[in-house]
Amino acid sequence: MERQEAEAKLSSLLDAARKEAPIPFSPRDAERAMAVLLTTDDLWEAVRLSHAPMRFLCAFWNQMVKENLLEATDGRLRLTDTGRDFALALGISPAREAVCDTCEGRGVDFRKLFRETAERFIAICQNRPEAIQDYDQGYVTEATTLARIAFVWQRGDLEGKEVIVLGDDDLMSVAAALTGAPKRVLALDIDERLISFINEVAEREGLTNLQAIRHDLREPIPDEWLGAFDTFLCDPTESFVGFKAFVERGLLCLKGVGSAGYFGLTHVESSLDKWARIQKFILESGAVITDLRDDFSGYVNWGYIETMRSWDWLPTKIVPQKVWYCSALYRIELLCKPKVENKRLEGNIFEDEEAATT
Amino acid sequence: MERQEAEAKLSSLLDAARKEAPIPFSPRDAERAMAVLLTTDDLWEAVRLSHAPMRFLCAFWNQMVKENLLEATDGRLRLTDTGRDFALALGISPAREAVCDTCEGRGVDFRKLFRETAERFIAICQNRPEAIQDYDQGYVTEATTLARIAFVWQRGDLEGKEVIVLGDDDLMSVAAALTGAPKRVLALDIDERLISFINEVAEREGLTNLQAIRHDLREPIPDEWLGAFDTFLCDPTESFVGFKAFVERGLLCLKGVGSAGYFGLTHVESSLDKWARIQKFILESGAVITDLRDDFSGYVNWGYIETMRSWDWLPTKIVPQKVWYCSALYRIELLCKPKVENKRLEGNIFEDEEAATT
Numbered sequence: 001m002e003r004q005e006a007e008a009k010l011s012s013l014l015d016a017a018r019k020e021a022p023i024p025f026s027p028r029d030a031e032r033a034m035a036v037l038l039t040t041d042d043l044w045e046a047v048r049l050s051h052a053p054m055r056f057l058c059a060f061w062n063q064m065v066k067e068n069l070l071e072a073t074d075g076r077l078r079l080t081d082t083g084r085d086f087a088l089a090l091g092i093s094p095a096r097e098a099v100c101d102t103c104e105g106r107g108v109d110f111r112k113l114f115r116e117t118a119e120r121f122i123a124i125c126q127n128r129p130e131a132i133q134d135y136d137q138g139y140v141t142e143a144t145t146l147a148r149i150a151f152v153w154q155r156g157d158l159e160g161k162e163v164i165v166l167g168d169d170d171l172m173s174v175a176a177a178l179t180g181a182p183k184r185v186l187a188l189d190i191d192e193r194l195i196s197f198i199n200e201v202a203e204r205e206g207l208t209n210l211q212a213i214r215h216d217l218r219e220p221i222p223d224e225w226l227g228a229f230d231t232f233l234c235d236p237t238e239s240f241v242g243f244k245a246f247v248e249r250g251l252l253c254l255k256g257v258g259s260a261g262y263f264g265l266t267h268v269e270s271s272l273d274k275w276a277r278i279q280k281f282i283l284e285s286g287a288v289i290t291d292l293r294d295d296f297s298g299y300v301n302w303g304y305i306e307t308m309r310s311w312d313w314l315p316t317k318i319v320p321q322k323v324w325y326c327s328a329l330y331r332i333e334l335l336c337k338p339k340v341e342n343k344r345l346e347g348n349i350f351e352d353e354e355a356a357t358t
Numbered sequence: 359m360e361r362q363e364a365e366a367k368l369s370s371l372l373d374a375a376r377k378e379a380p381i382p383f384s385p386r387d388a389e390r391a392m393a394v395l396l397t398t399d400d401l402w403e404a405v406r407l408s409h410a411p412m413r414f415l416c417a418f419w420n421q422m423v424k425e426n427l428l429e430a431t432d433g434r435l436r437l438t439d440t441g442r443d444f445a446l447a448l449g450i451s452p453a454r455e456a457v458c459d460t461c462e463g464r465g466v467d468f469r470k471l472f473r474e475t476a477e478r479f480i481a482i483c484q485n486r487p488e489a490i491q492d493y494d495q496g497y498v499t500e501a502t503t504l505a506r507i508a509f510v511w512q513r514g515d516l517e518g519k520e521v522i523v524l525g526d527d528d529l530m531s532v533a534a535a536l537t538g539a540p541k542r543v544l545a546l547d548i549d550e551r552l553i554s555f556i557n558e559v560a561e562r563e564g565l566t567n568l569q570a571i572r573h574d575l576r577e578p579i580p581d582e583w584l585g586a587f588d589t590f591l592c593d594p595t596e597s598f599v600g601f602k603a604f605v606e607r608g609l610l611c612l613k614g615v616g617s618a619g620y621f622g623l624t625h626v627e628s629s630l631d632k633w634a635r636i637q638k639f640i641l642e643s644g645a646v647i648t649d650l651r652d653d654f655s656g657y658v659n660w661g662y663i664e665t666m667r668s669w670d671w672l673p674t675k676i677v678p679q680k681v682w683y684c685s686a687l688y689r690i691e692l693l694c695k696p697k698v699e700n701k702r703l704e705g706n707i708f709e710d711e712e713a714a715t716t
Contacts, residue, residue: 028616035514093539098470098508100461107465107651109458150456156393159451169496181451258386276646276693279637288634292650293465312639333386333632 001082006089013063021059023353024273025052026101033060034087038094041076043316044324049095051107051267051294054356058313065315075318099295104143106296110150117178118146124174124201129193131169131302136358137191138238138302139169147296148262148329149175152231155291157260158182161230164253166217166246168194172233174201177210186225188215190267217245218345221252226342229253232261235297235327237358238269242349244281251285251338259334261287264297264327269356286339287332296329310356324358360438364447371421379417381711382631383410391418392445396452399434401462401674402406402682407453409625412714418672420447423673433676457653462501464654468508475536476504482532482559487551489527489660493716494595494708495549497527499681501654502618505531506620506687510589513649513689515618519588522611524575524604526552530591532559535568544583546573555646576593576703579610584700587611593655593685595716596627600707602639609696617692619645622655622685627714644697645690668714683715 014030029052036046050057063075064070069083079087099105111118122142131137140148149172152158165173166188173187187198191210198212206354232253236246243265250261265278282289301320305311350358370526387410394404396647419435422428427441459465469476489495498506507530510516517539523531524546527656531545545556547570556570578618590611594604601623608619623633640647659678663669708716 026615026693031616032514068582091518091541093514095518096471096512098466098468098512100458100465102460103458103465105465107458107461108456110456112456113454154454154456156390156451156453159454160449183449222627248678257384258389272646272648272691273693275648276641277401279647280641283641288630289637289647289650290630290633291652292647294530294649333630335384335631 001085001090003089003091006086009067009086010090013060013067016063017056017059020062021055021057023053024271025056029053029056029143030060031090031092032095033057034090034092034105035095037070037077037079037083037165038087038092039096041078043075043077043314043318044320044322046077047268048324048326049097053271053312053314054268054310055354058310058315061315062313070315072315074322075316103147104298106151106293108147108151110143110146110238111199113150113153114146114179119304120205121146121175121178124205125171126352127197128171129191129197131304132191133304133307133358135191137169138170138299138325138357140235140297140299143146144297145170145172145175148172148233149179151329152176152233152262153179155260157231163231164188164225164229164235164250165252166232166234167236168212170235171198173198173210173212177202177207178205180270182209184238185210186229187212190214190216215312217249218349220342220344221249225253227253227255230255230259234262235264237350238266239350239352239355240274240277241345241352243278245345247282248285251287251334251340252342254334254338256337257334261332265304265330266327268325269354271354274354282332282340286336287334288335289330291331292328294328295326296321297327299327308357359443359447361447361449364444367425367444368448370372371418373424374421375414375417378420379413381411381413382629383414387411387414389417389448389450390453391415392450393453394446395428395435395441396445396450397454399436401433401435401672401676402678402680404435405626406682406684408454411625411629411712412668413671413712414629416673417669419673420671428673430673431685433674433711435673461505461699462656463649464505464509465525466499466505466509466512468504471508471511472504472537478563479504479533479536480515482563483529485555487549487555489662490549491662491665491716493549496657496660496683496715497529498655498657503528503530503533503653506530509687510534510591510620511537511539513618515589520586521589521591522546522583522608523589524588524592524608525594526556526570527555528593531556531568531570535560535565536563540567543568544587545570546575548574558576565705574608576707578700578702581609583611585611585613588613588617592620592621595708596624597708597713598632598635598712599710600701601636603703603707605640606643606698609645609692609698610700612696614695615692618648618689621688623688624683624685626683627712629712632712638691642697644694645692647688648691649689650686652686653684655682655685656681657685666715
């Protein structure tokens with residue numbers, strides 16, 4: 001296939017995908033969608049490696065199937081001979097990974113700070129509540145939670161600090177309290193099961209600095225928590241509205257200049273356009289981004305995958321066996337009093353066009 | 359010492375430091391400046407660990423010396439008993455590190471992609487030109503250059519791509535070309551020594567895709583390079599004007615949407631306020647930040663340390679023995695045609711109030 005012919009075909013594939021997936025994407029996303037097919041035929045591995053929104057990926061792959069460039073059966077994605085010619089004519093190279101095996105690419109060795117406490121955390125997690133779809137839950141691996149807390153510690157946001165966790169199915173509050181480093185850890189969640197679990201752990205393990213309170217984050221933050229914390233941690237739902245709600249609440253809980261916040265953000269459910277909107281919002285709120293480590297967090301596969309929104313989009317359906325849903329870890333730090341409001345949010349804050357797991 | 363007394367003292371120290379160092383900093387920077395003193399008495403290790411601008415650090419430490427909170431002699435910084443009381447009364451905890459030893463905290467294992475080519479690069483570096491002050495040079499460790507190129511490769515910005523390096527004392531162009539992956543690598547530098555060195559390496563090693571051309575980045579980018587590359591790499595000087603010049607030139611060289619750029623940024627020479635200004639500039643230019651890995655790059659100590667601007671500021675003078683000057687690695691990706699101009703820059707682009715190594 002000639003380059004010119006391939007480019008015309010790509011252009012028509014993108015037009016067709018645009019009709020199915022009304023979200024922002026670029027030819028570079030198409031390149032990412034094809035590069036992974038030169039590396040793996042595993043559907044979920046391809047999603048993970050692509051760093052592109054699932055809604056776009058599925059729309060694009062479905063078009064490729066329609067054009068006989070791709071075979072999608074039994075959870076496998078195989079380029080046809082024409083499909084391979086097409087990718088090569090476009091000059092696309094296989095997706096590569098150079099991730100450090102020791103730290104799973106995070107750059108952080110949590111064992112250096114946690115030592116035997118890591119095992120205690122892992123033991124506690126054996127009895128954790130399962131993730132449920134009602135609250136868009138899905139928790140990270142234990143190594144992820146431990147590495148996050150080690151990272152927070154390393155950045156000086158844990159030891160001697162007052163820490164608030166907004167939504168805590170990842171049990172970050174438990175890992176944080178187990179270190180013995182923070183002055184106080186407060187976990188908020190809408191899910192009674194998590195509140196009971198965390199408070200029971202606190203009592204059983206003698207973690208007097210740890211407390212969990214039920215709170216619906218659509219509600220304004222009560223006065224007593226406003227400006228009361230040095231650090232907030234959260235892993236927001238990724239609709240733009242839902243995301244903003246979590247992070248604004250977090251910012252409102254901070255004491256002020258020099259206080260820090262952490263959150264996760266994926267490519268699965270957020271286009272780079274949404275990333276840019278979120279980054280602008282962060283800067284306009286009076287914070288600076290100090291760290292952005294992509295693929296820091298890996299999520300344990302949750303039980304409701306076959307009823308999530310994106311299941312219907314998949315070109316071939318199979319339940320994932322390995323970690324495929326990952327997120328970037330952001331750290332932000334306040335440079336001034338946060339410029340955000342403490343207002344009530346109405347309705348469904350979990351969905352936008354890019355959302356995939358609701 | 360009581361908390362209230364300590365806070366009053368901190369406030370007067372900050373006021374005094376503000377007179378010496380007319381740059382933005384916050385009480386959190388003071389916390390960072392003191393936290394490292396609870397961890398190390400090595401001057402340069404304290405600078406590295408602090409993640410605060412050197413101009414502020416030195417001003418603050420000098421005030422601490424004046425107030426008998428700190429002893430600074432023979433390259434050692436030792437808190438006095440009063441100084442230790444002061445830090446503890448403020449609730450300051452020691453600075454901690456949880457860096458993965460295998461990848462030096464980068465998260466990238468360059469050996470996975472480079473294999474034996476890594477040794478070839480290291481051998482080539484034996485005869486590199488030394489860093490000189492005229493152009494604010496200072497090159498990174500070989501492991502840093504290799505990890506950067508592995509990271510670029512992993513992000514899909516190297517293989518089959520046209521890559522431009524704006525200022526290349528780090529020899530990124532050589533490492534990139536050695537992989538055999540890029541379609542073309544062009545290195546620009548003002549320094550004739552580097553141009554000759556890179557072109558000689560290209561010839562001797564048979565790297566037909568590598569070329570170096572002398573170019574002063576204060577001059578506009580010639581037409582032939584505008585919109586001609588998929589990826590730019592640079593490690594800019596950190597005055598805001600100089601920094602913008604490098605990155606704007608890089609953006610102008612890119613083909614468009616989906617093209618990517620990489621640059622380094624330190625805390626040594628840039629306050630978090632400057633970081634925020636740079637992040638706003640990136641977003642306003644039409645790009646998004648996709649990665650921000652702090653401390654990715656470590657710099658080999660350069661020969662002109664005793665004549666650099668910040669030498670005079672130091673509370674005690676000693677030549678560093680280990681890597682202390684580090685920078686964050688940023689990756690940005692274009693979401694639209696870049697909104698920047700290709701204009702000529704006049705005068706000294708290397709200095710602002712925060713610059714330390716010029």
